[in-house]
Amino acid sequence: MNAIACQVVAIEALTHVVSKVVLAPAAPVNFIAGQYLQLCLTATDKRPFSIASTPEQPLLELHIGAAAGDNWSGAALTHLQQQFAAGEPVQVEVGLGHAAWQANSDRPIVLLAGGTGFSYVHSIALAIAAAKKDIPVLLYWGVKSEDALYYQTELASWAASNRKYQVIPVVQEPSAQWQGRRGLVHEAVLQDIVSLEAYDIYMAGPFAMAGVAREAFIAQGGHREHMFADAFAYI
Ligand SMILES: Cc1cc2nc3c(=O)[nH]c(=O)nc-3n(C[C@H](O)[C@H](O)[C@H](O)COP(=O)(O)OP(=O)(O)OC[C@H]3O[C@@H](n4cnc5c(N)ncnc54)[C@H](O)[C@@H]3O)c2cc1C
Known part of the structure; x- marks a missing residue:
């Protein structure tokens, strides 16, 4: 190249x-x-x-x-x-990479970011909104502490652009003030979605997260061929 x-x-x-x-x-x-x-x-x-x-x-x-x-x-x-x-x-x-957005798919989407994996899901989220895709898109962003979150105003306006879009920040070790979701980010997905069978799932973040999430999502109905992560090439 x-x-x-x-x-x-x-x-x-x-x-x-x-x-x-x-x-x-x-x-x-x-x-x-x-x-x-x-x-x-x-x-x-x-x-x-x-x-x-x-x-x-x-x-x-x-x-x-x-x-x-x-x-x-x-x-x-x-x-x-x-x-x-x-x-x-x-x-x-x-x-x-081999984890690019599948623009032709109209399946509901989970975007899963761990830490700086947010960069990857940010691009896909913006592209989905620009294409005016009227499908459920759940953006989960897991961080160790809440001071690692940024682009909160931008994410709020992204979510406001379509009632089917949602942002769910998940903090692993939150302060006493944190009112939102806590724990590991892929576990929040497992808690919220009973069966992942219908979903396209895009993920980026620590390789360990991608490995654990892939296995747990398959156990909860997710299809390997509808999961996209460049980390898979490394684990
Ligand atoms: C193709 C490719 C692209 C990359 N792009 C970037 C990039 O744009 N920017 C960059 O800085 N680095 C990039 N990297 C490097 C690497 O992916 C990052 O260093 C990694 O995502 C860093 O994560 P973090 O330290 O921010 O997450 P952390 O702060 O360590 O973790 C964030 C969250 O991930 C989850 N998590 C972490 N560990 C586990 C675990 N063991 N089990 C379950 N869940 C877990 C938790 O919810 C945790 O709160 C890239 C690497 C590759 C191969």
């Missing part, structure tokens, strides 16, 4: 761990909502990041979680920051 040069337009903090990175490609890029890109640190060191934006948007948006000591994401973010400061482009390979 050919790499394309992108200017780094902005890097800003979404939380104390996650940064939003905006890239302007030197030429139009092709991808489907839910695909990822690889950031080329060198000719051989390429790191995958979900594309948070949609194909219709001219700029590429990434959400990179780089906690202290996280060398994998941290090195990618450092590279982006260095190129941004120098006004130099980065090289990316766009349009990868």
